[in-house]
Amino acid sequence: MSVALTAGAVPAAAWVGYLDCLQEADEYAAVEVAIGLLEAGVPAERVLLDLVAPAQAEVGERWARNEWSVAQEHAATHVSERVVAAVAAYAHPRPTRGRIVVACMDGEWHALPPRLVAEVLRLRGWQVTFLGASVPAPHLVSYLHRQDAHAVALACALPKRLPHAHRMIEACRRVDVPVLVGGRGFGADGRWARRLGAAWAPDAPSAAELVADERALRRVPPAELGHLADDEYASLIKRRGELIDGALADLWERVPQTRDYTPSQTDSTVSDLGHVVDFLAAALYVDDGSLFTDFVDWLVEVLTSRGVPAPALGLTLGHYGRVLRDFPRAARFLDQAGSSVAAVGGDGAR
Template identity: 45%
Template sequence: MRAAGRPGGEEQVVSEPTATAGAVQRLWQAVIGGDEHQAAATVRDALAQGVSEETLLLQVIAPVQEKVGVEWAAGRISVAQEHAATAINERVVAALAHRPGTSRPAPERGRVTVACVDGEWHALPARLVAEVLALHGWRVDYLGAQTPTPHLVAHLHLTNPDAVLLSGSMPTHLPTAHGAITACQAIGVPVLAGGRAFGPQGCYATALGADRWAADARAAAAVLAAGIPRPGASAIRHTVDDLPHLGDQEYTLVAQSRTRFVKQTLADLEDRFPAMRAYHRIQQERTAEDIAYIVEFLATALYVDDPDLFTAFLTWTDGILTARGVPARSLRAGLDALAGQLHDFPRALKMLEHGRTALTEHATRPVPGPDIHV
């Protein structure tokens, strides 16, 4: 802690926890109000009070961004407000990293690449990790959101880093992440996975063959400091080596038939839920998006063979729809309509039944779903 000036020349000692808590409140008000200048001033004031840069990144900016996702999910802020708040947080991170008159430690530990899985546009968690690793003395190549695997591999050939940190927030990108993990390891670069897409305790990172998993930026720094061995020739493997259940082709067939399933489910849903016939265009588009997500999450659950991934999404969606005034029975009707098309897919039908049970339990005993937004 350090002394902070007060009007009139008196000094006040402010503890870091107190300064941090105040900064979280002020930053939230700034980003939700769309005030970029106030957001930057909040960070500068916290630095002046002795809050470290790492604390600002992980205990001020990160929780504010998480709250942005929670408020959007609850229907209390709009999509536009969510985008604006995220953009402000991203610029605050950049301003923090490049503020005049400061210098970071020389990159003495080694070189790493930080990238988001192809298709993953939630880039702020990866950016926070990149900034923290730079503070810990790593040279960081930050590739940002939606990094195509061929371009990632090409970059690794050029830089030969000590590790790749692969970030994912949306579980539907796990099949793509699997391909990226395998491709990186095939050229001898170990993969450290992170982000909520990889499941509780990194269970999906383990299933997909990642070399390590980290729950947060500080854990990632610790894992890298301990060292990750480079993959050997045994790292070159096929998908079915990691996930033998894919041999039944259910994932492939569901993923390839996604568009047809969505269209037919929409048509069947009008018979099961007649209120849909009165929907205006925007409501129809959102319903189609919801069904598309249901099919995507079902396919991903088939890929990793975990019904809990699917049910976690369903209960989260149930909460979103309830917050927006959409009757809960519409989601169950959608599952019933989808099940009618999956009579040749026993694993998928079992997951749909698991999902129905979870929704019933969720209705009688509400529990929070996973925050897949941040």
């Protein structure tokens, strides 16, 4: 679930100083910044939403621009987690309302955004159980069976997890626990949450308002997934390994220098080839080509910042398009994404 900076809530100097703490992985200084704001009278909710959340979003952007390594991003995230814990301990709210269970989708490891949502709910009086990253659906359902939960909030940062998200949503509903969802994985406007028939909250305050209205939580339209009858999604998933192997072989043949990649470079390439398949599958699941094109545009930016030219991705999209020519929706989505890559100099898509 995303959060936006509220002007004036946190001084700009404090925000800049906090980013410096993240850059240096200085958790003690970062905690001092947050506690200083609290002692100056800034509400705990605003410290979480106007300091920690936007700073963490900037951390992700710096990684995407190849300005920070994965290690730096992980270190900064750890610091922010420590700050969230310190803010929660300082505020120490007492629960006056029912229990809300907050968890990440199975396979989803971006736990800080839902942790912020959990703490905002706690600050507003809810008794919150935060289950953390990558909670398998059967384990979540088993936990809900033992709890009298008012609702369960599920987070998804990556759209490729949407098929898993849908199964998790349905599993929670079968035990009659209202579900709300959030995170970038459901689209900036929540369009894919609606496609899956789930109540969506764009940010932590909206989530707090939604869980307080049980009728709104339960008043959601059914999922719109009739397109899955064409079996394209299921068939693509079955062929995932074959598709990745074929795309790698195609790259070796058409871009000979890729044969000389180090094991680490080859692993990264295979991972990217798999991401392309997974995001295409998710686009098929919700029948929205923009999901795939948006991912491809983002991947172009990430790869080019690391010295990988756009045509390399264009070649892969072209290969997948040829192999999947009997998959009308997949072929159309690949063609749309290929045109987007070609527009930035990736003619290899053709």
